[in-house]
Amino acid sequence: MKTAEIKRRYLAHFEANGHTVVPSAPLPAISDPNLLFVNAGMVQFVPYFLGQQKPPYTRAVSVQKCIRTPDIDEVGKTSRHGTFFQMNGNFSFGDYFKDGAIPLAWDLVTKPVAAGGFGLDPERIWPTVYLDDDEAFQIWRSVGVPAERIVRRGKKDNFWSMGIPGPAGPCSELFYDRGPEYGREGGPEVDEDRYMEFWNLVFMQYEIADVRSKEEFRIVGELPAKNIDTGMGLERMASILQGVDNLYEIDEVRPILARAAELTGKRYGAHSGHVASESHPDDVRLRVVADHVRTALMLIGDGVTPSNEGRGYVLRRIMRRAIRAMRLLGYQDRALPELLPVARDCMAPSYPELAEEFGRISQYAYAEEDAFLGTLRAGTTILDTAIAQTRSAGQPAISGEKAFQLHDTYGFPIDLTLEIAAEQGLQVDAEGFRRLMADQRSRAKADARARKTGHTDVSAYRTVLDAGGAVEFTGYTELNRESRVRALLAGGAEVAAAVEGDTVELVLDTTPFYAEGGGQQPDQGLITVGGGQVEVFDVQQPVPGLIVHRARVLRGEVRAGETGYAEIDVSRRRAISRSHTATHLVHQTMRNFLGESATQAGSLNAPGRLRFDFNTPTGVAPSVLHDVEQQVNEVLLADLEVHAFITSQEEARRIGAMALFGEKYGERVRVVEVGDYARELCGGTHVARSAQLGLVKILSEASVGSGVRRIEALVGMDAFGFLAREHLLVSRLAELFRVPGEQVADRVEQTVTQLRDAEKELEKLRAQLVLGGAASLAAGAKDVRGIAYVGTEAPEGAAGNDVRTLAQEIRGRIDPARPAVVAVAARANGKASLVVAVNQAARGRGLTAKDLVKAAFSGRGGGSDDVAQGGGLPAAEAPNLLLTVEKAVADA
Secondary structure, eight states: OOHHHHHHHHHHHHHHOOEEEOOOOOOOTTTTOOSSBSSSSSSGGGHHTTTTTTOOOSSEEEEEEEOGGGGGGTTTTTTSOOEEEEEEEEEEEEEHHHHHHHHHHHHHHHHHHGGOOOOOOOEEEEEEEEETTTHHHHHHHHTTTOOGGGEEOOOOHHEEEEESSEEEEEEEEEEOOOOOOOOOOTTTTOOTTTTEEEEEEEEEEEEOOOOOSSOOOOOEEEEEEEEEEEEEEHHHHHHHTTTOOOOOSSTTTTHHHHHHHHHHTTOOOOOOSSSSTTTTTHHHHHHHEEEEEEHHHHHHTTTTTOSSSOOOHHHHHHHHHHHHHHHHHTTSSSHHHHHHHHHHHHTTTTTTTHHHTTTHHHHHHHHHHHHHHHHHHHHHHHHHHHHHHHHHTTTTTOOOOHHHHHHHOOOOOHHHOOOOOOHHEEEOOOOHHHHHHHHHHHHHHHHHHHHTTOOOOOOHHHHHHHHHHOOOOTTTOEEEEEEEEEEEETTTTESSSSETTEEEEEESEEEOOOBBBBOOOOOOOEEETTTTEEEEEEEEESSSSOOOEEEEEEEEEEEOOOOEEEEOOOHHHHHHHHHHHHHHHHOOOOOHHHOOOOOEEHHHHHHHHEEEEOOSOOOOOHHHHHHHHHHHHHHHHTTTEEEEEEEEEEHHHTTTOOTTTOOOOEEEEEEEHHHHHHHHOOOOOOOOGGGGGEEEEEEEEEEETTEEEEEEEEEEHHHHHHHHHHHHHHHHHHHHHSSSSGGHHHHHHHHHHHHHHHHHHHHHHHHHHHHHEEEEEEEEEEETEEOOOOEEEEEETOOHHHHHHHHHHHHHHHHHOEEEEEEEEEEEEEEEEEEEEEEEEHHTTOHHHHHHEEEEHTOOOOOSSSSEEEEEEEGGHHHHOOOOOHHHHHHH
8 A cells, every 4th residue: 555545545434434634734833943844743733732822623634744853863773763654643632532432443354355444463463551541551451452462561661651741541552473584473562673663652641740751750649631742653663554664665665765775886785674674874865875866855845945044944954964875876877856845755745735846946056966966076086184193193083173173164064073983993973062052052042032032031931821822913004002910020020010121022812013024024113001111122922822012111100900002103004014915925026027936035124124944956147136026116106905814724735835944834824915917825014005115126135045145225215215326326426427317237337347457456556566675685585594584574555475486586596405494574554564474495404494483473373384374463573573583583
């Protein structure tokens, strides 16, 4: 049975049993700051399990795309580890419990294929239950499983929690007996290779605290509403139903592996058993290629692009591991154009969008491979040198500084440095590398966290949310309103009151203030409460559903529980709304000119200006930017109506509303339309008609990362003001150059060219001046203990290269049979520098340029034995530098 068919049957079975089919969330875990990627089927339902949000359904079923990054280094070494996998899950939120979950699972896996089930032999299925879970044990007995095949296991195997205080409970796992050829008899307690786990049913019935480990925690009570979370590994079930030994042989992976084997001329053998033999390294590399190419396809498909941080770095890492594995297997050409289409064909039956978006996906993938091949050539040469130096020095590890240089200067990833060094029998000072990276990352994380939570403990926000529910946002239809102050927070805790001068956070029952989100900056304004008034300078949503106003108390006293009057800064809101609507128009217009691959990768909507980041592998021609700007402004002139409405996610897709990659949307979504020109899912505020934007002026377009470009633009009066200033500037230049305004650019370009030509001529003249006396200086060399010594100062302001050239020129004019030392000092920008040149005959007498420079600069300076230099002393020290070198020559 094909994997796509397993997925279809799973969803159909639970939908027929009253479950709402919920689409897979995108792989980037946008809504959970603790996760880079969704790593389990239950992730998108966590707010319902924790009681933070009310679920819109009581039963749900999904097939969730997942990635687990800790498995990257294990890929290929075992038959079951993969970075990308799919988790079939069915969920109940306070509806059915064990007596519903167990029969539903048993029915699906044992029901005949002709009846829509998976047709597994019930005699080969072994359930496990938690040690004292007699209820689950009896339910398994009631569906027909004999007692001897129901195994009781402890906390390590059959008790689930999130690793933090909160919901938890016993679980029941299903194992399939693959037969005696896979191991010993006796059930999963004896051999988990022969008995393969494929389904886990979690019964959330307890609340736990004091979590120290998977086996050490304290049950503090039973949950009033019991939930069900079950997960069936799609790849595991596929390997069982397709009768293959491991995940690399299922229909979604094997063709990629086979193509890689064909390209490299390597033979792939299954090598039965859980652990791949170390005597078959080619098998491991082929598995790495198959897994990583499929994972890269899925990540780019969900909007992740290669970069040097976060999710983009994980993508870059797995792509580079796959590319390098192909090269180690002997394939030197571009590999992804041969492999990625195979992965697309494997996955498109389940995810048709991969075929539809393959043009965009392949652009990023192929560009990344081309860039990495260049990095690999340069970085490998540097690393080979570092390895040789480390060995010659008798050191066991490459220094952290060298590893950091490879990463920072050459873009050579640390994981690749570690791998290559290990292959050469060396370690890397990874701790030293991490130290060099840690401070910057820590500062960045602290800044982001402070912006989101204002350093307040998130638990304080959750307490406020639990006590009063979600805050209603009314700002789409009103700019001010009365509302009760539900809570005040200061210093990470709730407070009863705040007085003049205090900085405080207010939570209202309802608010017209927009919380920062979707690229839109927050509202600002005033809240008057009783005899007090606060100035709101920031609005955030630190936990879903809770809008928090950060403010300073301007006068009087503000108390929790009092009724207040909230009014936003209307001019700021309108300016931001103009920018947000303009961003939608720029987004749509870029797609019109560059194709649908030009998708939004980030934005900033601020008063009077916008920043729009979009995905594209190449730069945008100035002529295209001009056409984009012109078309956007034509839409403004058309005065199209801007309309927002709520609809279902399915209907939004049907009418072509754009959704942003990586964003998680609920079943009900808000769509913003600008006439028939642009249609996009958006929670922000907008103008009523396009003409209200006035004008959009694009200022710049530039790269901000691999495959990501940025447009900066002005909107409304800011755009008009910019054009007015530009007009004044052009008028002034036209007056100075005595030409019409349309000829100013040509005259400026002509003038700049003339200046550059003049500078080149001056450089030549300066060089001639510097070198003009070389012959006479060489002829007048002083004899210092048999050494021809020349000590001189270069003309004031001589360039560094000219000083070096003068020293070498003088040395070249002295008879090579005569030992010679030339020292040239220079003064520039208030500092003195020195260049020393020594010929071969002098080096035969034990003199080196490097030692002479260090003698002049008290140990500082650098270079080679024949030419060296130093600098940094006050300009007045130039004569003393020459005397010091002469003395060193005399003493040698």
